Amino acid sequence: MEKSFSIPISRRDFMKMAGLAAAGALAGSAVGTPENVLAAPNDRKMGTMIYAGKEIPVLYSVDVCVAGGGPSGTAAAVMSSRNGAKTVLVERGVALGGLAVLGCVYPFMDTFAPDSDTPYVAEVKERLRKHGIEPFDGVTQQTWHNPEILSLIYDEMCEEAGVEVLYHTVLVDTIQHGSVMEACIVQTIAGLAAIRAKTFIDSTGDAFLSRAAGVPYERGYEKTGNNQPLSFRFEMGGIDVDRLYQHVAVELKEDWCKSKPPYFEIAEAMHRKQRYKLEDLMAEGVKNGEITQEEAEYMQAYTILGKNGVMSMNCPEIPVKFSASDPVSYSKAVAYGRKMMHNIANYLIRHLPGFEKAFISREAAMLGARESWRIRGKYYLVEDDYHNQSRFADAVCRTAWFIDAHGEKVSEKLPKGAFYEIPYGSLITEQIENLLVTGRCISASFILQASMRIQPTCMSIGEAAGIAAAWGVTHKIAANAIKWEEIPADKRSYVSANTKS
Numbered sequence: 001m002e003k004s005f006s007i008p009i010s011r012r013d014f015m016k017m018a019g020l021a022a023a024g025a026l027a028g029s030a031v032g033t034p035e036n037v038l039a040a041p042n043d044r045k046m047g048t049m050i051y052a053g054k055e056i057p058v059l060y061s062v063d064v065c066v067a068g069g070g071p072s073g074t075a076a077a078v079m080s081s082r083n084g085a086k087t088v089l090v091e092r093g094v095a096l097g098g099l100a101v102l103g104c105v106y107p108f109m110d111t112f113a114p115d116s117d118t119p120y121v122a123e124v125k126e127r128l129r130k131h132g133i134e135p136f137d138g139v140t141q142q143t144w145h146n147p148e149i150l151s152l153i154y155d156e157m158c159e160e161a162g163v164e165v166l167y168h169t170v171l172v173d174t175i176q177h178g179s180v181m182e183a184c185i186v187q188t189i190a191g192l193a194a195i196r197a198k199t200f201i202d203s204t205g206d207a208f209l210s211r212a213a214g215v216p217y218e219r220g221y222e223k224t225g226n227n228q229p230l231s232f233r234f235e236m237g238g239i240d241v242d243r244l245y246q247h248v249a250v251e252l253k254e255d256w257c258k259s260k261p262p263y264f265e266i267a268e269a270m271h272r273k274q275r276y277k278l279e280d281l282m283a284e285g286v287k288n289g290e291i292t293q294e295e296a297e298y299m300q301a302y303t304i305l306g307k308n309g310v311m312s313m314n315c316p317e318i319p320v321k322f323s324a325s326d327p328v329s330y331s332k333a334v335a336y337g338r339k340m341m342h343n344i345a346n347y348l349i350r351h352l353p354g355f356e357k358a359f360i361s362r363e364a365a366m367l368g369a370r371e372s373w374r375i376r377g378k379y380y381l382v383e384d385d386y387h388n389q390s391r392f393a394d395a396v397c398r399t400a401w402f403i404d405a406h407g408e409k410v411s412e413k414l415p416k417g418a419f420y421e422i423p424y425g426s427l428i429t430e431q432i433e434n435l436l437v438t439g440r441c442i443s444a445s446f447i448l449q450a451s452m453r454i455q456p457t458c459m460s461i462g463e464a465a466g467i468a469a470a471w472g473v474t475h476k477i478a479a480n481a482i483k484w485e486e487i488p489a490d491k492r493s494y495v496s497a498n499t500k501s
Helices: 013-016 071-082 119-130 147-161 208-212 242-252 279-288 327-351 383-387 446-451 455-475
Strands: 048-051 054-067 087-090 163-164 170-177 179-188 191-202 217-219 234-237 265-269 298-304 308-313 359-363 373-375 397-400 420-423 435-437
Touching: 013 170, 048 170, 048 191, 054 071, 054 163, 054 170, 054 179, 071 087, 071 119, 071 147, 071 191, 071 455, 087 191, 119 147, 119 455, 147 435, 170 208, 170 383, 191 208, 191 455, 208 435, 217 242, 242 308, 308 327, 327 359, 383 446, 397 455, 435 455, 446 455
Parallel strands: 054 087, 054 191, 087 163, 191 435
Antiparallel strands: 048 054, 170 179, 179 191, 217 373, 234 308, 234 359, 265 298, 298 308, 397 420
């Protein structure tokens, strides 16, 4: 279990070297004292705070601050605000949706669990329909969407709920007093600023807010230290989808994808048990020296609704030697992955029928991190919870997506109708009273996280966190003292299967 940042020097020493240390400097998970903090009234004149020897403005003083506007964070912010909490959502990009929008991770996978859609998830799907996107293909249960429409929907939901969204804003640090987080420090287009809140929700995906506050965490697989491999997804336009379907489904007789255009998928993964018809094509490229073995290992593509002739490419899978939790390695992975991307695209253009006039039309604005950091919370989910189909009185959602730890372990699916639940205890910590954690960085082992990390499940976790945060503010209960199961059932997004009548 790791408890500090793994960089060559401490954060305190780093700040001293940068000339930022002063009597009021706060580094890492340092504790803020009352003398550091100027009063910030609950009106538009928020006051200022002293951070690292500097007086910085307080942009917001709210009930709930959500860090990260991905599927989980957006759900948390919307539900917090709908339940009466004044809420601000901090997003480092210029669109909500996280990997679904900025990372080209498309479509939403199916949880495989019956009745797993919580109200927020069902609403997102219905809003897609109202925008002309039918999310279901009639065969599978994965949710086909459109990234630009999805980001618009999230904007609409936040605006309707009264969420204040702060775009192009990056988390820097936290200020705490004992076990209470008082503020987070952010870098905005105007410089450093602070956001004060009664409750904070860490939806960063990388547990940044939690780690900055000193919450214990893990990263990578305990047996190897490796994170799951990164991806650098992209879109290709100019594809003749009908010709592609004819070649793959009819000529090659690939029956793996049961749906038909406009819902169509191609795939191959050499390290999986599944034998794909397109493996021979990719293997030939390796043999001829046109692509590398790394580039041939994993290739997948989905049509995008509303974008005729465009497919979302779920590749390349960047080699595991690059780390999702090391800043230097991550940066090197970007250039390495981009080279892989172009090599794969050019090879498909030369050799895959339907791709003759194709081109790269969009790069993801972020690498796809399947796993990086995970907190150690009050309850730690493990692989046995998957196989034993665990139930919890404080469950916030259910899922049955298989254990999909790329390069490490892929488990068989649970029996039809089976599922396990995710407890509220995995969203809260012992160390920080007013902190909730959502999405792929909740308290879970590497192997279990490989099952719960899919977007619908993360959305449901965020939905519950938003409800709990607002409930705690309203009833003056610390987030880590809330008993989810004691919130009235009609106020919860999910009631445990064990307690339903």
